[in-house]
Amino acid sequence: MTDTQSSSTITKSESIQRPRLVTTPLTEPFWDRANEGELLIQHCSNCGHRQHYPRNICTSCWADEPMWMSASGNGVVWTFTLVEKPGHPAWADEVPYVIALVELEEGPRMMTRIVDCPPETVAVGMPVSLAPMWDNQLNQMLLSFAPAVSE
Ligand SMILES: [Zn+2]
Secondary structure: OOHHHHHHHOOOHHHOOOOOOOOOOOOHHHHHHHOOOOOEEEEOOOOOOEEOOOOOEOOOOOOEOOEEEEOOOEEEEEEEEEEOOOOOHHHHHHOOEEEEEEEEOOOOEEEEEEOOOOHHHOOOOOEEEEOOEEEOOOOEEEOOEEEOOOO
């Protein structure tokens, strides 16, 4: 293989399309409201349990059809990892970035991205708040979090 051939096989990451978002009737309300910058979680009208991600039953008492509720968007980093090699080449230009499990003040933990800060400043227990980011390729608002602004 010549140099010309090898360089023509390298594709810039921005030309690689991100995997398409797949929604279901169960998850559509979550993604629709996310486009308005709102974080929906589920709560159970039978036992009061709150959960994320969306499911057809309450994971505490198994009651059918948990209800939607708007979450405050406040939480703390429960754990995190620094991504230096993305799982898909479409995110290659964005490394390093932080993927975290954020414990929401309503209780559930959700996997998300921590933005608007140097990755090395992210720590377990760090207060964070919702920081939605529009993704042009996905045509979808993604519910990232950023360090909480102290009051
Ligand atoms: Zn329940």
